[in-house]
Structure formats: structure tokens, C-alpha cells
Amino acid sequence: MAALGSPLRTWRGLLRELRYLNAATGRPYRDTAAYRYLVKAFRAHRVTSEKLCRAQHELHFQAATYLCLLRSIREHVALHQEFHGKGTDGERGNEGRFRGLLTSTYASS
Amino acid sequence: MWRSCLRLRDGGRRLLNRPRSGLTASEGLGRKPPIPFRAYVPPAERKKFYQNVSISQGEGGFEINLDHRKLRTPQGKLFTVPSEALAIAVATEWDSQQDTIKMYTMHLTTLCNTSLDNPTQRDKDQLIRAAVKFLDTDTVCYRVEEPETLVELQRNEWDPVISWAERRYGVEIGSSTSITGPSIPARTREVLVSHLASYNMWALQGIEFVVTQLKSLVLTLGLMDLHLTVEQAVLLSRLEEEYQIQKWGNIEWAHDYELQELRARTAAGTLFVHLCSESTAIKHKLLQG
Numbered sequence: 001m002a003a004l005g006s007p008l009r010t011w012r013g014l015l016r017e018l019r020y021l022n023a024a025t026g027r028p029y030r031d032t033a034a035y036r037y038l039v040k041a042f043r044a045h046r047v048t049s050e051k052l053c054r055a056q057h058e059l060h061f062q063a064a065t066y067l068c069l070l071r072s073i074r075e076h077v078a079l080h081q082e083f084h085g086k087g088t089d090g091e092r093g094n095e096g097r098f099r100g101l102l103t104s105t106y107a108s109s
Numbered sequence: 110m111w112r113s114c115l116r117l118r119d120g121g122r123r124l125l126n127r128p129r130s131g132l133t134a135s136e137g138l139g140r141k142p143p144i145p146f147r148a149y150v151p152p153a154e155r156k157k158f159y160q161n162v163s164i165s166q167g168e169g170g171f172e173i174n175l176d177h178r179k180l181r182t183p184q185g186k187l188f189t190v191p192s193e194a195l196a197i198a199v200a201t202e203w204d205s206q207q208d209t210i211k212m213y214t215m216h217l218t219t220l221c222n223t224s225l226d227n228p229t230q231r232d233k234d235q236l237i238r239a240a241v242k243f244l245d246t247d248t249v250c251y252r253v254e255e256p257e258t259l260v261e262l263q264r265n266e267w268d269p270v271i272s273w274a275e276r277r278y279g280v281e282i283g284s285s286t287s288i289t290g291p292s293i294p295a296r297t298r299e300v301l302v303s304h305l306a307s308y309n310m311w312a313l314q315g316i317e318f319v320v321t322q323l324k325s326l327v328l329t330l331g332l333m334d335l336h337l338t339v340e341q342a343v344l345l346s347r348l349e350e351e352y353q354i355q356k357w358g359n360i361e362w363a364h365d366y367e368l369q370e371l372r373a374r375t376a377a378g379t380l381f382v383h384l385c386s387e388s389t390a391i392k393h394k395l396l397q398g
Binding site: 003004022033034058065068069076080083 | 163164193194197198200201204205207211214216217335338339340341361362365366369370372373376377379380383384387
């Protein structure tokens with residue numbers, strides 16, 4: 001089985017990503033359908049008398065996968081805007097791309 | 110050179126609609142009228158045209174509403190998904206867009222559109238064959254002979270995954286340093302084909318998508334069977350690249366950019382398959398007494 005870590009950590013990560021997503025709209029993340037669905041799903045899988053619950057593990061896996069999706073999209077967009085976005089187009093923009101390489105190789109120039 | 114690239118990028122519309130002579134085609138030498146621009150603007154450049162996103166349940170499944178309009182696929186079909194969780198995730202994608210609609214961040218929407226429209230017109234058998242074909246050139250089966258540290262890394266990280274897959278499915282896969290790749294027994298192919306046949310059409314679209322991203326059927330099976338997390342599968346898929354990064358350094362705008370994009374696509378595909386495959390049923394325990 002995949003090493004997922006603690007469900008609480010996944011839950012906190014999901015809340016953080018939902019907060020980021022809704023920060024721009026100004027709407028509280030608790031009003032979103034995604035939040036309500038996740039709360040319902042996590043609560044439903046707590047109520048079980050089985051000690052080893054495959055459904056619980058599946059839910060955690062899906063939650064962790066969704067967290068990975070939200071987090072990696074956010075980081076991808078941030079990298080896109082920093083290095084590949086329209087604000088850095090034209091000749092000037094290319095300086096940003098080589099910033100790390102050139103300045104470290106030709107530090108004195 | 111750049112002008113010709115621009116021409117290619119716009120699909121040749123400039124060539125068709127504005128000939129160099131300056132005359133419109135209809136005024137020209139009796140040629141056919143120009144092909145009109147498509148009315149459909151690629152969503153990647155569209156401004157956000159809605160305020161509220163909601164889901165509703167229709168006859169065919171769950172639908173997405175952008176204000177009062179129902180979301181449609183690129184081919185004009187009504188956007189319907191079989192699972193509520195998937196609908197909510199798609200709605201969240203649309204809701205999280207800000208000034209412009211960035212389609213390249215909406216992987217779940219894209220997967221749903223592909224499943225609904227099936228633009229490549231592939232049936233279930235073709236999708237399964239496409240996925241199993243990857244086994245011949247599976248990343249985790251293709252080994253290098255040098256440097257020794259990379260050989261050892263591949264052995265330590267990839268052998269356990271192959272052993273897991275062989276045990277789980279009762280097949281032989283193996284690995285190879287030959288340029289032709291591993292020789293996969295016919296029985297292995299048959300077993301995996303019949304396993305994949307148990308998935309529905311939507312899930313298969315997702316599986317084939319993940320296989321193409323990771324360049325590995327074995328890693329994809331690990332994800333579908335909850336044996337690997339997305340981060341683990343992506344790391345294993347990029348093992349040699351990670352090895353080179355550790356040796357030569359990381360370039361944020363290239364390596365991290367590709368890493369995050371691969372993670373996003375793999376996570377979307379994996380989640381898509383799981384949400385399309387599950388069926389939830391609540392069974393109430395009867396109290397006997």
C-alpha cells in the first residue's frame with residue numbers, strides 16, 4: 001500500500017489549497033461545494049466498526065491525490081507566471097531564464 | 110522565419126483569408142470563397158465570462174452550470190459526468206479561474222471532454238492495446254549499463270515495483286539493458302489486457318493518459334492499485350532526470366516546471382480513473398436483537 005502519511009496532514013493540506021483557490025474570489029472556502037463534499041466524505045468514513053477499512057484507505061488515497069493535483073497546479077502556474085508569462089516576453093524576458101546560470105558562471109562581469 | 114511560424118500557429122488562416130496580392134479571394138480569379146474563421150474561440154484565450162459555478166443532476170449524470178449556461182464539450186455535447194465527486198472537482202477548476210480561463214490548468218475538464226467527445230474515435234480494445242503496448246518500452250524495464258551509481262539506483266528503486274506487479278498479477282515482466290527493451294511474454298500481455306478490460310471506457314481514457322505521461326504501464330498499475338502515491342510514481346518515472354539534477358544542479362524554470370506539470374497531469378489522470386471506477390453504496394447494518 002502507498003505510504004500516504006497521516007490523514008490529518010492530508011486534510012490540512014486540502015484546506016490550505018482550498019483557501020488559496022478562494023482567496024482571489026474573496027469567498028470563504030467553507031462555502032464551496034468542494035469543502036462540503038470533503039467534510040462529508042471524511043466524516044462518513046470515520047463511522048465504521050471495521051478496523052482495517054479499505055474504503056478508508058481509498059478515500060485517503062483519493063484525497064492525497066487531489067491535494068497533489070491542487071498543489072502542483074498552483075506551483076506550475078506560479079512558475080509559468082514567473083518564467084514563462086507575458087510579463088517577461090520579448091528580449092528582456094530572456095534575462096530571467098538565464099539568471100541562475102550566467103550570474104553564477106560569470107560572477108565578476 | 111518567425112512569420113512563417115506564426116502562420117503555422119494560426120492554422121494557415123492568414124494564408125487562406127488574406128492572400129499576398131491584397132485582393133480578397135472572391136475578387137480574385139474566380140477562386141472559392143475563403144474558409145470562414147471558426148466561431149468557436151479556443152478557451153485558452155477566453156476571458157472569464159461567468160460569476161457563479163454550480164452543479165446539477167440531469168438525466169445522464171451531473172452537469173456543470175456557468176451562471177445560467179450549461180457547460181458543453183468542444184464538440185457541443187452537454188457536459189455530463191457520472192460521478193458527483195468528479196463534477197465537484199471540475200466545478201472547482203472552473204471556479205478557481207480568475208481573469209482569463211487557463212485551460213492548461215484544467216486537466217479534469219480536459220479528460221472529461223476527451224471521454225465525452227472521443228475525438229480520436231478509439232474504442233475500448235484500441236485504448237487497452239495502446240496502454241499495453243507501452244510495456245515493450247516501459248520506463249522501469251529499460252535499464253542503463255553505466256554509470257554504476259545510476260544502474261544501482263534503477264535496481265533499488267525500480268526492481269521492487271516490477272516485483273510487486275509480477276506478484277500482484279501473477280505475470281513475468283523483467284527488465285533489460287538491450288536497446289530493443291524487455292521481451293514481454295504473451296501470457297503477461299493477455300493477463301494485463303483482461304485486467305484492463307474490467308475498467309469502463311472513461312477509466313480507460315484516464316489510464317491511457319497516465320501511461321502516456323509516465324511512459325510506464327507498470328507505474329500506472331501501481332497508482333491504480335493504490336500501491337504508489339502520485340509523487341512516488343512521478344519520481345520513479347523521472348528517476349534518471351532526478352539523478353542528473355542531483356549531480357549537475359536544478360534549473361527551476363525547466364526542471365521544476367516540468368515536474369509540477371507532470372505531477373498535475375498524473376494526479377488528474379489517477380483521480381479521474383478512481384472517480385470513474387467507484388460506485389458508492391451505503392449499506393445499513395440491521396440491528397438484530
